[in-house]
Amino acid sequence: MMTDQGTRSLVIERELPFPADRVWRALTDPVLLAEWLMANDFVAQVGHRFNFRAAPQPHWNGVTDCEVLALEPGRRIAYRWDPTGADAASGLRTVVTWTLTPTPRGVMLRFEQSGFRPQDERSVAGARYGWDRFLGGLERVAAGLDD
Amino acid sequence: MSFAADRVFRSLSDPTRRALFERLSRGGELTVSALTASAGVSQPAVSKHLGVLKRAGLVNDRRDGRETHYRARPEGLAPLTGWIVHYGAFWRDRLDRLESLLQGMDR
Numbered sequence: 001m002m003t004d005q006g007t008r009s010l011v012i013e014r015e016l017p018f019p020a021d022r023v024w025r026a027l028t029d030p031v032l033l034a035e036w037l038m039a040n041d042f043v044a045q046v047g048h049r050f051n052f053r054a055a056p057q058p059h060w061n062g063v064t065d066c067e068v069l070a071l072e073p074g075r076r077i078a079y080r081w082d083p084t085g086a087d088a089a090s091g092l093r094t095v096v097t098w099t100l101t102p103t104p105r106g107v108m109l110r111f112e113q114s115g116f117r118p119q120d121e122r123s124v125a126g127a128r129y130g131w132d133r134f135l136g137g138l139e140r141v142a143a144g145l146d147d
Numbered sequence: 148m149s150f151a152a153d154r155v156f157r158s159l160s161d162p163t164r165r166a167l168f169e170r171l172s173r174g175g176e177l178t179v180s181a182l183t184a185s186a187g188v189s190q191p192a193v194s195k196h197l198g199v200l201k202r203a204g205l206v207n208d209r210r211d212g213r214e215t216h217y218r219a220r221p222e223g224l225a226p227l228t229g230w231i232v233h234y235g236a237f238w239r240d241r242l243d244r245l246e247s248l249l250q251g252m253d254r
Contacts, residue, residue, distance in 0.1 A: 036244040116230055
């Protein structure tokens with residue numbers, strides 16, 4: 001997706017057969033967030049600064065700098081998602097936005113990570129991850145391309 | 148995901164093609180017959196797979212008499228190396244985990 005600033009977004013939408021309030025809890029309860037995303041010190045409050053932390057890997061310090069930018073309880077939450085350490089050198093700064101829309105079956109969950117510049121699409125960054133690491137999950141990822 | 152990345156992903160999602168590409172990445176230039184010897188499928192099948200890899204920009208070929216020689220193009224993986232692709236794989240994996248968690252959550 002292109003925007004007028006010339007940046008691109010990654011968008012993933014999934015309809016989930018669960019009540020919206022349950023999905024909202026999984027997105028905003030720090031204990032639940034840690035279970036499916038990463039360890040964190042998240043608080044659902046605009047302006048709150050926090051980190052997501054994963055175990056460091058050879059080319060990734062595992063720490064992401066975040067700040068809650070927008071909050072509409074039960075409907076939408078947005079936070080800064082900025083890599084730190086060596087990854088910050090690429091200048092990559094993004095915003096992650098989660099939006100919930102009730103549907104007859106449950107809820108449509110829309111994920112958007114915005115702010116990718118043209119140079120982020122084919123940057124040296126990914127090369128550090130080694131293409132062989134990608135190949136492990138490739139079949140699963142390819143199977144999801146039609147999402 | 149960009150069209151180029153999509154094509155690279157799809158061509159490498161087949162285990163036989165991935166094995167051919169990995170073999171070429173290690174082995175320099177190889178002929179179709181040399182690749183067939185270790186591929187476990189017929190020579191026409193190997194040629195077909197190599198054609199897919201070539202259209203995805205992952206291998207180059209060179210005719211020499213009756214033999215066609217193939218060589219890996221590691222730079223063909225470039226569409227997979229950007230941040231968008233990296234995060235695409237990351238978030239799809241995390242959303243799978245989110246769904247499993249929601250499944251197990253009590254109301």
